[in-house]
Amino acid sequence: MFNQSTNLAxxxxxxxxFPSTLSFYSDDQSSHKxxxxxxxxxxxxxKFKVLCTVPRRYTVVDSEGTIRPRCCVDVVIRHIDICINNEGVNDKFRIQVSEHGHRKILGKKDFSAVLLPTRGRETTPNKDDTFHATSRAKRGEDNPGTAPFDEVVRRRSVRGPSFVVILTGLVCIIALMLPSQGENGSRLPDYLHLSVNQKLIAAYVLGLVTMLILHI
Structure with a gap:
């Protein structure tokens, strides 16, 4: 079972x-955000903060902030250096988190961003993994755009989310709203009190469903 105190320590x-990779395309302006x-x-x-190996290539809206319990935030990342010299370069981003009111880093997550000339092209990673703080754009300057989930989703020609996708998302939302194990004051039976691991799985699946719906 997930041990929260151990992980904090x-x-x-x-x-x-979500997603784990951002793909920008030189010939598709809508993908630049x-x-x-x-x-x-x-x-x-x-508290979260966005770092990047090459921050001069990107503008990040709200590159740091606070996420409330059982919530999520959308971070808009715009590629601002679209040119042939940057095509095929695999830049790295890092999300690092800390407990609100404390400076100690509790965890981090790395993901990649790549500029491709057109959809369907692959790239090889570069070796420069030195992270720097990203620029912070003015709040409200951009609205979240769409982000690709994976290559399979990109190639699917789907007009709208299926019933199964919507139902899966609703189930995950309900699961996240249910009380946690050991929580007092709930009138729901014990079998509806979910463990932290179960809620982590629900959050993971909900993220995949969200990215799929946004792409469609």
Missing amino acids: DGKLPVFV QVLTVYNPYEFPL
Whole structure:
């Protein structure tokens, strides 16, 4: 079972970020702005900060902030250096989190961002993994755009989310709203009190469903 106190102590708190890769395309202006979702399935607020190996190539809206318990935030990332010299370069981003009111880093999550000339092209990673703080754009300047989930989803021609996808999302939302094990004052029976692990799984699946719906 997930041990929250142990993870807080060793700085390895799991960080949930969706999607795991951002793909920008030189020939598709709509792809130059992507949205990243950071989840907090825990019972306490988290502070987050976005770092990047090459921050001059990107503008990040709200690159740091606070996520309330059992909530999520959308971070808009815009590629601002679209040129042939940057195509195929695999940049790295890092989300690091800490408990609200404390400076100690509890956990981190790395993901990649790549600029491709057109959809369907692959790239090889670069070796420069030195992270720097990203620029912070003015609040309200951009609205979250769409972010690709994976190559399979990109190639699917779907007009709208299926009933199964919507139902899965609703089940995950309900699961996250149910009380946690050991929580007092709830009138629901014990079998509806979910463990932290169960809620982490629900948050993970909800993130996948969200990205799929946004892409469609």
